[in-house]
Amino acid sequence: MTPEENNETTETLGQNLIGNGVSRRTFLKFCSTVASAMALPPTAATAMAETLSKATRQSVIWLSFQECTGCTESITRSHKPTLESLIFDFVSLDYHHTLQAASGDAAEHAREEAQKAHKGKYILIVDGAIPVKDDGVYSTIAGITNLQMLKDVAADAAAIVSVGSCAAFGGLPKADPNPTGAVAVSDIIKDKPIINIPGCPPIPVVMTGVLAHVLTFGIPELDSHGRPVAFFGESIHDRCYRRPFYDRGLFAKAFDDEGARKGWCLFEVGCKGPTTHNACATVKWNNGTSFPIQSGHGCIGCSEPDFWDAGSFYKALSTGSMNPGEWATDALLAGAAVGVASGILNKASKSKAEKNHKPVTLEDMGGKNE
Amino acid sequence: MNEVELLNWARGPGLAYATVIMVFGLTIRVIEILSLGRPKELAKVRSSGTGDGLKLVVKRSLPEPRNWRFITASYIFHIGLLVVIFFFIPHTQFFRDVFGVFWGGWPNYIIDFFTVLSIAAMMYTLVQRRIDPSRRILTTVSDYVAWLVTFIPFVTGYMAFHRLGPDYTLMLALHILSVELLMIALPLTKLTHAVTFAISRYYTGSSMGRRGIKA
Amino acid sequence: MNLIDIPVKTLDKPTGMANAVMNELSDHLKRLADDGETNIVDLMSLPMTEADINELADMLGVGEVKATISSIGTSSIRETAYRGIWWVTHYGDDEQVLSELIEITQVPDILITHMDEIRHSAQAMATVN
Ligand code: SF4
Numbered sequence: 001m002t003p004e005e006n007n008e009t010t011e012t013l014g015q016n017l018i019g020n021g022v023s024r025r026t027f028l029k030f031c032s033t034v035a036s037a038m039a040l041p042p043t044a045a046t047a048m049a050e051t052l053s054k055a056t057r058q059s060v061i062w063l064s065f066q067e068c069t070g071c072t073e074s075i076t077r078s079h080k081p082t083l084e085s086l087i088f089d090f091v092s093l094d095y096h097h098t099l100q101a102a103s104g105d106a107a108e109h110a111r112e113e114a115q116k117a118h119k120g121k122y123i124l125i126v127d128g129a130i131p132v133k134d135d136g137v138y139s140t141i142a143g144i145t146n147l148q149m150l151k152d153v154a155a156d157a158a159a160i161v162s163v164g165s166c167a168a169f170g171g172l173p174k175a176d177p178n179p180t181g182a183v184a185v186s187d188i189i190k191d192k193p194i195i196n197i198p199g200c201p202p203i204p205v206v207m208t209g210v211l212a213h214v215l216t217f218g219i220p221e222l223d224s225h226g227r228p229v230a231f232f233g234e235s236i237h238d239r240c241y242r243r244p245f246y247d248r249g250l251f252a253k254a255f256d257d258e259g260a261r262k263g264w265c266l267f268e269v270g271c272k273g274p275t276t277h278n279a280c281a282t283v284k285w286n287n288g289t290s291f292p293i294q295s296g297h298g299c300i301g302c303s304e305p306d307f308w309d310a311g312s313f314y315k316a317l318s319t320g321s322m323n324p325g326e327w328a329t330d331a332l333l334a335g336a337a338v339g340v341a342s343g344i345l346n347k348a349s350k351s352k353a354e355k356n357h358k359p360v361t362l363e364d365m366g367g368k369n370e
Numbered sequence: 371m372n373e374v375e376l377l378n379w380a381r382g383p384g385l386a387y388a389t390v391i392m393v394f395g396l397t398i399r400v401i402e403i404l405s406l407g408r409p410k411e412l413a414k415v416r417s418s419g420t421g422d423g424l425k426l427v428v429k430r431s432l433p434e435p436r437n438w439r440f441i442t443a444s445y446i447f448h449i450g451l452l453v454v455i456f457f458f459i460p461h462t463q464f465f466r467d468v469f470g471v472f473w474g475g476w477p478n479y480i481i482d483f484f485t486v487l488s489i490a491a492m493m494y495t496l497v498q499r500r501i502d503p504s505r506r507i508l509t510t511v512s513d514y515v516a517w518l519v520t521f522i523p524f525v526t527g528y529m530a531f532h533r534l535g536p537d538y539t540l541m542l543a544l545h546i547l548s549v550e551l552l553m554i555a556l557p558l559t560k561l562t563h564a565v566t567f568a569i570s571r572y573y574t575g576s577s578m579g580r581r582g583i584k585a
Numbered sequence: 586m587n588l589i590d591i592p593v594k595t596l597d598k599p600t601g602m603a604n605a606v607m608n609e610l611s612d613h614l615k616r617l618a619d620d621g622e623t624n625i626v627d628l629m630s631l632p633m634t635e636a637d638i639n640e641l642a643d644m645l646g647v648g649e650v651k652a653t654i655s656s657i658g659t660s661s662i663r664e665t666a667y668r669g670i671w672w673v674t675h676y677g678d679d680e681q682v683l684s685e686l687i688e689i690t691q692v693p694d695i696l697i698t699h700m701d702e703i704r705h706s707a708q709a710m711a712t713v714n
Contacts, residue, residue, distance in 0.1 A: 015701060043623075235538060275538065319468075322383065325467070325468040328468070334394055335395065346405065
């Protein structure tokens with residue numbers, strides 16, 4: 001990510017990899033793994049490797065807004081280089097607050113340079129939500145609001161990848177009461193292709209896989225929330241290994257009871273797996289070690305829009321999120337008051353009716369009084 | 371509004387509003403009925419009527435050998451309704467959350483069985499209502515509404531559980547919304563009988579008893 | 586407590602998948618023999634149980650070539666008893682299986698040294714000597 005590297009735009013990725021000590025076989029292995037994870041035809045791996053290696057390195061600008069850096073951590077975090085983190089060798093990351101060495105004016109300058117040099121061709125990656133209340137003053141970088149910077153940089157981008165639930169759906173910053181008026185990238189930018197890779201944070205191989213797909217075969221198939229179907233097509237519940245217990249009605253009722261120890265379904269302790277779409281149950285975390293449900297905690301639904309506002313993480317999906325019991329108590333009291341009042345009114349009209357009551361005579365009934 | 375927002379609304383504000391309308395409405399209804407009292411007894415009072423009242427509550431809940439097909443269908447559907455509402459495990463979680471008590475749930479295949487049976491029984495009663503002339507005359511628009519708002523939760527629930535329809539999240543949202551519709555209709559239609567059936571049967575039974583009539 | 590202590594047992598019986606894959610492979614091998622067409626089957630994309638995979642491995646047998654690549658994690662490449670059918674397993678840096686492929690080809694791409702790298706090495710050697 002030195003300025004020299006940025007200028008070597010004629011060098012292909014293939015040549016560049018050799019220079020960086022990434023062997024061609026590692027590269028091919030990466031492509032095979034990505035193709036397999038994305039359920040692409042297996043022969044796509046070689047095509048992917050060839051396409052990527054012949055191209056110049058794709059310029060990428062990564063903007064971080066209202067976020068916690070967890071997404072960057074997720075994709076880069078490892079003591080040894082993992083296959084997932086290799087993606088950084090395949091792109092030219094021209095601007096990334098957290099990862100770049102440059103700071104201050106030099107950093108902003110690098111962004112402007114890349115924006116000019118690769119106008120209309122760079123990929124914009126965003127993590128973090130964008131506050132729009134009060135013209136977006138609640139988050140600024142180098143004196144520029146996130147809102148302004150996103151609009152500027154998005155204008156010349158070929159495509160946008162929203163990484164993490166904040167960029168994709170607004171995430172934590174947008175959670176009720178949303179003091180900064182935070183929104184998702186797609187709420188602001190309407191005229192560019194946007195791929196959402198939600199998750200808090202997203203699974204590393206999902207980020208890598210989608211980026212590799214974009215670099216080689218273009219934008220993958222997306223669902224109605226802009227998420228790649230290859231990773232978000234099925235719910236956690238669909239692929240959960242505890243599913244047989246759900247179907248048989250065997251549930252853990254607390255985190256330390258018999259059921260929990262036996263590995264029963266976590267629905268009753270709040271699992272949101274049935275409504276959550278992500279690849280955790282198959283791809284798993286920490287290089288395939290485990291995922292929340294396997295570790296005994298329900299899914300919190302982090303890859304779905306507004307998951308912070310969907311009620312407690314520890315209450316079953318089938319419960320109300322706004323304490324219907326309390327509302328019921330109030331309604332009961334109010335109903336009782338109105339009921340008693342109307343009862344008194346009814347009594348009054350009844351006694352009036354009784355007073356006006358005249359016995360029915362035979363004449364009234366149409367009979368003859370003989 | 372996408373399906374996730376719909377679900378969040380249904381589980382949050384939607385449920386709160388529906389609860390308020392249902393509880394408020396039913397409370398008014400019950401208190402009004404109770405506060406009406408009895409008309410002055412013009413005839414000689416033969417007994418307190420308590421026993422006869424209680425007897426009728428039970429008696430009118432037992433089948434009468436008239437149209438056994440229709441009666442069986444009604445029974446199946448009422449029992450199915452109670453079983454599905456109170457013993458499907460996700461539902462028990464709802465009640466545990468609201469009332470703090472858990473009475474145990476039944477395995478999904480039992481619930482599934484009752485659901486299918488109830489749906490069939492409800493359809494049968496609807497068809498009967500249409501083809502039997504006397505029933506047809508007695509049925510008002512409000513009765514059809516009552517049938518529909520009871521029927522939809524069964525169907526949406528069944529579809530959600532079996533992952534039918536376009537999307538589980540959407541089906542779950544629709545299921546909850548349809549139940550909220552049912553909750554709202556409860557105090558506004560004859561569905562109020564869910565809470566008043568005992569009161570009215572007791573009333574009829576006891577006043578007949580007081581007059582010495584066999585109910 | 587371990588995952589194996591949790592009494593959820595994945596079905597570990599042969600399901601007949603191995604036979605299906607064998608059929609597909611024989612088709613592919615015929616094409617390779619007739620027109621030189623290469624193919625790859627991704628075992629991870631198929632609903633195969635542990636037992637199915639073992640069964641398939643038994644059916645394919647062991648050939649005479651065995652190679653290991655050490656890049657990030659290792660990769661093992663074995664020719665099966667059917668010449669031209671290769672079993673390729675990619676492991677991550679912690680022994681986890683990343684992908685498991687059956688390649689129907691003269692030699693798997695991953696074993697061939699790429700020309701870019703050969704050129705690069707040639708240059709390097711020339712400078713050393
Ligand atoms: S633990 Fe969660 S995802 Fe798994 S079966 Fe139970 S409810 Fe579904």
